[in-house]
Amino acid sequence: MKTQLVLGAAVVTLFASNLLTGCKSGEDEKKKGADSTQVAEKKAGPGDPIKYDSSKRYIFLTWDDAPQPPGTNVCKQVFQEQGVKATFFMVGMHQLDHRRKLIVDSLRNAYPQFLIANHSYTHGFRNNYRSFYAHADSAVNDFLKAQEELKIPVKIIRLPGNNNWVSKGEIRGPKTPREVCKRLDSLGFKVVGWDLEWRFKGNSTPIQSADEMVAEVNNKFDNFTSYEPNAVVILAHDRMFAGKQYADSLRKFISVLKQDPRNVFETIDHYPMVQK
Numbered sequence: 188m189k190t191q192l193v194l195g196a197a198v199v200t201l202f203a204s205n206l207l208t209g210c211k212s213g214e215d216e217k218k219k220g221a222d223s224t225q226v227a228e229k230k231a232g233p234g235d236p237i238k239y240d241s242s243k244r245y246i247f248l249t250w251d252d253a254p255q256p257p258g259t260n261v262c263k264q265v266f267q268e269q270g271v272k273a274t275f276f277m278v279g280m281h282q283l284d285h286r287r288k289l290i291v292d293s294l295r296n297a298y299p300q301f302l303i304a305n306h307s308y309t310h311g312f313r314n315n316y317r318s319f320y321a322h323a324d325s326a327v328n329d330f331l332k333a334q335e336e337l338k339i340p341v342k343i344i345r346l347p348g349n350n351n352w353v354s355k356g357e358i359r360g361p362k363t364p365r366e367v368c369k370r371l372d373s374l375g376f377k378v379v380g381w382d383l384e385w386r387f388k389g390n391s392t393p394i395q396s397a398d399e400m401v402a403e404v405n406n407k408f409d410n411f412t413s414y415e416p417n418a419v420v421i422l423a424h425d426r427m428f429a430g431k432q433y434a435d436s437l438r439k440f441i442s443v444l445k446q447d448p449r450n451v452f453e454t455i456d457h458y459p460m461v462q463k
């Protein structure tokens with residue numbers, strides 16, 4: 188009871204000092220402005236590095252082809268409920284209408300929980316990958332257009348249709364997009380592939396169950412078969428989880444992984460290769 192009273196007094200004092208702030212001189216306001224700039228500088232933004240804890244296992248949920256409502260909204264809601272971070276790789280031409288632009292804006296503004304990254308403007312000439320990667324100039328311009336129109340805050344790309352990894356002159360993965368990878372690398376982009384995929388059949392029906400996916404994640408960590416040790420990048424697509432039973436499956440997948448205290452969910456700007 189005594190504590191409550193003391194706290195109550197503190198709240199009153201704070202409230203009073205806030206009221207007083209409004210009456211302060213311009214000089215004081217200038218000082219306050221300088222202070223808040225300092226605070227803003229300290230706040231971590233997209234791409235700022237984190238320190239790793241070697242006792243943890245880092246999981247990167249990376250969802251492609253966004254925005255694709257209602258799946259994107261469902262995934263966002265499940266991630267928020269579960270309190271986990273995730274990355275949405277966006278396709279520029281998918282945000283043509285106002286409603287979809289708002290989804291992109293809300294995800295962009297939800298950092299540090301959500302990060303948006305670049306998955307091209309046309310999704311590789313509408314899945315025409317051979318032609319897309321054969322014309323390196325236009326492919327690079329396609330990524331640059333997406334970068335600008337989606338206002339992507341980090342230089343991180345996932346190639347449509349190809350599991351490539353690119354960082355500082357090192358290129359891994361299929362050969363078809365090699366020239367595009369080289370050019371993106373020279374422009375300072377990182378290209379991120381994936382370690383395992385929550386696959387789908389038809390247009391969007393998930394194949395693995397939540398339990399099967401958890402087993403696949405554990406297998407990657409236990410057998411050190413991921414691209415980088417202690418980090419697993421998972422690919423899925425927003426549209427897969429629009430139906431209730433699939434949203435439940437996603438919820439279960441995350442909640443089971445959360446039961447292991449070693450697991451940490453991070454956005455892809457904090458992936459080791461990206462931070463190098």
Ligand SMILES: [Zn+2]
Binds near residue numbers: 251348
């Ligand atoms: Zn895609």
